[in-house]
Amino acid sequence: MKTVPVGVSARHIHLSPAHIEILFGQGFELTHFKDLSQPGQFAAQETVTIVGPKGKFEKVRILGPSRSNTQIEISRTDAFSLGINPPVRESGYIDETPGLLVIGPEGEVDLEKGVIVAARHIHFHTSDADKWGIQDKQLLKVKVHGERPLIFEEVVARVSVQYALDMHIDTDEGNAAGVKTGDLAELIDEFL
Template identity: 45%
Template sequence: MATLDVNVEVSARHVHLSQEDIEKLFGAGYELKVKKEIAGGFVAEERLTITGPKRSMERVAILGPARKGTQIELAATDARSLGVDAPIRLSGDLAGTPGIKLTAENGNSVETEAGCIVAQRHVHLSEEDAAKLGVEQNQNVDLKIDTGKKRALVFGDVIVRIGGPVSVVHLDTDEGNAACTGRACVGTVIAE
């Protein structure tokens, strides 16, 4: 068994938009405005309201740059609240997923045919860290989190994504809250 300590980041609900949907929502040739740089992209200044069969959620973040297809990443609690049966999927695996209504602050809206998912928890590993753990792309590993707040737990089914300069685990808000992760959290990746 091999282990590696990595930073844990919790990702709140957000939307990745295709360029086509950006233009439907904000106008022809529109480019999202960068509010904050993050690994692999940015958080946009613009916000959306997402509306499902049960209710709406306002001021949902958009992450850029534009993607091939629009994707709405929710926590399971968000999906239930909206009335959307979003499956657990890896980013980009949108076949057979439900759609949702997206509305910009200017009143323009888009009804997506698909795109709502609960993101599968995953760990991004640098090639060096993947070699240390002896793991391969898409392998399942475990993640142990113990913040000392009497909520220690081990997550199974954490998917390995190899590449990039920094190793980091991505959880959704439900998972982060279950483990009391807070702002700065380190977890231990366990590979069998």
């Protein structure tokens, strides 16, 4: 059986260096809170508030290190609460996406774009992908064995020597299946 650990991802934000300085002050560096499943990635101690046309969320965790473009990843349920309609996208693809107001302790940024519902995906180290015959961007089927087992289709394979094996789904998807971070999912050989 080809098993993959599951990571259920709550709403979060990735910030560009320029936006970190606007939100937290000139020369500010994110403070490490805890490591994430991907090497070099971490949850920062710092949080921000995000504001949409209908609502807001406070204490949205920042993930580091900084990125070239600011990006906010939320669930579909979050989108309804905020009053926006972001597309389901792979991370980094933010053209033609809605923006939000981001508020930090030292300033605010009115994003023109950058909000997505993250496409479900699996990070594969190249050695794992080679072992299982998986190509970058391949669409996979994955069964989760929670209290409400289900099969996720169109799970994007993301392959890199910089990745560690981990499946990422959002809180809506985790809740639907009754799975939590650390549970295992099964890769189904019948690929799309």
